[in-house]
Amino acid sequence: MTARTSDHSQPITVAISGSGGSGALTAGSILLAAAQRCGRYGLMMRAAGPQVRGGESVAILRIGPTPVTNIGDRVDLLAALDWRNIERFVDELPLDSDSLILFDPDSGPVPDPIAASGAEQSGVRFANEAKAQPEGRANMVAVGVVGSAIGLSLTALSDAANEILANKSVETVRATQACITAGYPKPALAAETVPTRSAKRRWRLSGNAAAGLGALRAGVDFVAAYPITPASEMLEWLAPRLEHTGGNLVQAEDELAAVSMLVGASFGGVPTLTATSGPGLSLMTEGIGLAVASETPIVVVDVARGGPSTGLPTKSEQADLDQALYGLHGDAPHLVLAPLDVGDCAFTTEWASRLAERLQTAAIVLSDQALGQTRAVIDPPAAAPPVPGRKRVDQDRAEQSPGTAGTAGTAEERPAKTAFARYRQSADGISPMSIPGEAGLTYTADGLAHDERGTPSSNAAHHRAQLAKLADKLNGHDYGDAWARRDCGDDYTHRNGSRPISLVTWGSSWGAVQEAAMRLREQGVAVQTIALRLLAPLQHEAMRRALADSGVLVVEINASGQLFRYLHAERVLPSAARSFARPGPLPLRPAEVLDSVRQLFGPPELERTEAAAISDAGSSRRLGGQA
Amino acid sequence: MTATTTPTLRARDYLSDIKPIWCPGCGHFGVLSALTKALAYLERPKEDIAVISGIGCSSRLPAYLDCYGFHGLHGRALPLATGLKVARPDLTVIVAGGDGDGFSIGGNHFLHACRRNIDLCYIVMDNAVYGMTKGQASPTTPPDWTRSPLTPNGPGIPVFRPAAIALAAGASFIARGFSGDPHGLSELVARAILHPGFAFVHVLSPCRTFRPDDQSDWKQGVHPFTDRARSDAEAVPALRVDDDGMGIGVLHEADPTAHSGPKDTPADTDRAAAIDRIEAELEV
Known part of the structure; x- marks a missing residue:
């Protein structure tokens, strides 16, 4: 050998x-x-x-x-x-x-x-x-x-x-x-020198299974879905296990039905999730908008494959970001998250579900074939950070002065017409949510623009108030540190006026990017990686702080640089930031990232060159322009 | 509230304080009235009822009830209700909508709700026209109806036959009512709610605004449905031959044992322990 x-x-x-x-x-x-x-x-x-x-x-x-x-x-x-x-x-x-x-x-x-x-x-x-x-x-x-x-x-x-x-x-x-x-070679040749270690608890599972586990950890009790490659294994993993945890899975007639089934079950008070891939996400888009407008939590895991259209069903690409971010009609703020590795499929799916429940909105989780169908041996993934559950009416009443959140009929008198303000404005933008079976708190959820009671209204003030609430509740939430996985290495410093490099990426590209960063550090390059787990709402200030005074390269597997365009549109990138984006389906390899860094930032003695370049006139900065 | 102190609800107690947007003379008023009568007759607590709808004039109905409701997407009321009923089998789930919502954009869900046989009561208010979009042909509009500028020569397509199609798709309860007969309709709705599977109530509910001429004779045209079928096997041909679309009553009621609703929730109560066991599978 x-x-x-x-x-x-x-x-x-x-x-x-x-x-x-x-x-x-x-x-x-x-x-x-x-x-x-x-x-x-x-x-x-x-x-x-x-x-x-x-x-x-x-x-x-x-x-x-x-x-x-x-x-x-x-x-x-x-x-x-x-x-x-x-x-x-x-x-x-x-x-x-x-x-x-x-x-x-x-x-x-x-x-x-x-x-x-x-x-x-x-x-x-x-x-x-x-x-x-x-x-x-x-x-x-x-x-x-x-x-x-x-x-x-x-x-x-x-x-x-x-x-x-x-x-x-x-x-x-x-x-x-x-x-x-x-x-197996005879003992003299055998490499049986490596002892079998059993001390460490280590798991073997696919990204699709990990995402399913995340759903169970989050308390998902209802799944409806239509089979599609490469997401089906997630559903097949969940189906028998939901029986053990007391949940239900319905194989729907199509994705239009699946997403609506989620909205219905969630309206009934049950955390819900579906898994699909690009074509199914397209069909679900209207239903995701309904979840956003009616403030009914759902989670849609998109195990992305190559696109457009039927595309590359068995192979990977990170090309659904645009649709996940912008695919809903109207102003429909929602959550978009992406797991960063196989184990993180559990963490991110669990977190997405908890956030959706808390914020009464839709969460799209952008996994992909490279994560979903890869089996890995990993350390057990961490649990997602705790998030308070749905704001129920009693909790809301505790926060508010009494008597504002609806009136329940008393036993002695005939129940009055209910006037529960299901969509009431509140300081954090999150309204109290009752569930069927709770007396005196009936309401009709609606995808039409509505007032605080949910009554359809085309009144301009009602529309503005509703839109503001949908945005405020997402933007006002404290997402903590989990919005990204940031690795600065041991010596991410500004040396002699030279700027370190920030490699920004998302989703399944994280693995190759972090290995590229490790190799760059071995060459003495100061480099950090920032892999976005929470893509929407974007954490603008934290992102700007993290990227301050660095040369930025945005790495992703799609043809048009979807993350790069998004981050630029959101004004979190320095104008000189560069893009490395190529279509799938081949997996991203660390050497590609290294080559890109060398081309864009200079040879291994990059720091010296970089310092020299920066000391030149400001107009000839090496990092200028878009790739 | 305990059973001993719950006052008896009258039909009008099920109404909300929201005024319907329907035109004067709209058949849907009669359906709303019949539904509240049925709910009062069945003495269902308001909070245990959820009324789910799609989009269209008739789909506005949930907001007019003082129950839980969801006014969702055009054509998707049945799957939304399916999700709710599977997740919350304790609720009485009623689905309301129109002919365009149920038979055109939602037609596939109609077929699969029939065969899935979840315990839902599906009320379709059929006025053979798209009212909310101002008078286009629907799947139940006759092929020679030329009043819509969208199809100036008439839709030219044979009408959708809701009852026969529901039967062919496996619906276990099929009834037809007339909005001009709220008492008879409320009986049909009550029976549909009590049916332990998917129950389809096809309601002839005229549109005074867009079909003023050709639906005014419905009151004279409806008649009791005469069922000559002797078995399920005969039911489909019977509905094809006997049904002129105006027969009122229960058209088909299958053996309740045919019902295949959601599975019973397993008794496994310790969720954390179940997840621990699932995680243990992942180790060596």
Whole structure:
């Protein structure tokens, strides 16, 4: 094995490829589960064609001793079970002369597009080895070979296979174990030197599962949704678990119905959530506006895929930001949040639900395929910061002078006509909300412009008051520090008049950006990362303070620089801020961010150059202009 | 309030203090009256009732009741009500709307509400015209109706047959009433509310403003529905053959055992423990 694969102090990226039925993804799942058992961190992305079942696919895993936030720049080790249609994955398998290809010589030589990388080649007769075992399979031999190469113990691989194949027959599991052992080198060669660590509690889950967990943690008790790739796994994860927590899930006839079902259930007092992707978000947009106008809390998780239109259903892009921010007609302020990594899908979804409940509004959570369908081994994600629940009428009464929040009929007299001011103005913009079943507090919620009682009104003063309230309650809330994940490193300082660099990003791009920042710091560059978790309402002042006197690069995976345009429109960026934006579906890699920083800010001796540039006339600042 | 001190509510106690925007002579007044009569007859507490609607003249109805209500999106009243009923099975959930709201923009939800069979009472006030947008053809407008400038030659499409379509989609209770007969209608509405599944009440509710000429004879045209069907299998052809669209009464009532509402809420009361168990699955 190469030095790279035997050095377990660094993260390593391995890929297993194969044609339909070869079990490349199953092999990847076992490796990831074994990594968890060995106390490693890791994540696994999958690349597959558009086929419904079977077809060629690649599992790409990055495994490391410290948290793995992104898929890295390159593939260290490719294990190819066969070569059919491998050319489809060339872009997703960045091999180079330091890489190693393990391939089955019985399926032919390394094809040119792969061989062109200059990677070292080594033949392993996976299929032939498997044939020696009754019902043996080549992918499981590869699990043994690759698992040993990256330092996973045979015990961990064996246990992981038992877990992943728990639903298979005894014969299959027995054959699997034999194949893994056959692929695992003899003790003298084995890298069983890394002990299996079990002390640390570590989780293995996908971003979609994490988002589902966040929903449960927030108390979501009603989900309605229409199946869509790549969001369906979140719903399938939630459906059986909601039964344990006492909730309900309805498979709706379409997304128009799903979002309306949320509004209805939420009106009934139950925290609600749906998951969808771009086309479904488009259909839900009118219903999200209803939630905003009627001040009924809902959460919509958009597991984004490439767009526009049907786009790239199985692949990722951060291109729904514009729609999430601006898609509603009228002035309809609402919450837009984005989880920053797989574990953060739990944190951010929980927080979004708690905020929506408190602020009686809609929250759109912008996950994406790269988070949702990536499985990761992570530390258990933190709980979201506490947020007070819905402002119920008794709480509101405690805040107000008595008698202003509606009158309940008494037992002795015939109940009067209810005049509950459901949409009453209040200091924090949040009105008291009753729920059906509460006597004397009936009201009709409305998407029409309305007065304080909810009665439809086209009166200008009523309209202005309603709009002001919708905006004030969001802008007046204290979101604390969770609005962004900010990492300044150890020496984010202004040295000799030179300006440090701020890398601003959002959502799934955070992982590659933070790794790029780490590498820049190793080169002596002062750099901070600011990854926005709360995109709307934007925290203008905190953002301006954080970016003060730095050179700013905004990084995102979409064609038009949607975050960059948004931040500029909101006037939080210095005019010289630059944009690195490219479309999906390929995952963002740290090297791309580094290249962009070098191009825009100068070579590694950037600080010196930067200082020189700034000492020039103000009009020739290096950071000037838009990319 | 306890049962012993709750005064008996009269029909008018279910009305709010908001004056309807409907035109004089509008059929919807009769539907509002019938609904309040039914609620008083059933002695439902006001706070346990939620009336859900979409958009259109008839969809304004919830605000005229002193109950919980939601005046939501055009065509989406049924899913909103479905969400509410599944989340809060303790409530009496009534859905109100018009022919455009229910059969055109919301037509897909109508089909799926019928087959989903959640315990809702769906009242459609059918005046065969779009009133709020000033008189365009609706799905139940005859193909040769030429009074709308939008379709000067008439819509030219065969009419939507709500009862037959509801039956085909699996509705377990189908009735037709006439707004000019509030007493008979209130009986139908009460039966629909009591039906333990999806109950569809198709109400002929004339529009005096945009259909002044051709709906004035509805009072003479309605007649008791005669049901010759002997079984569910015969019901669909019977509604096709026998129903001239003016038959009043219960058109179809399926075996209540066919009802498949939301599942019973599990007894698992310790939510935190359930989440702990779910999280434990994620570890090795």
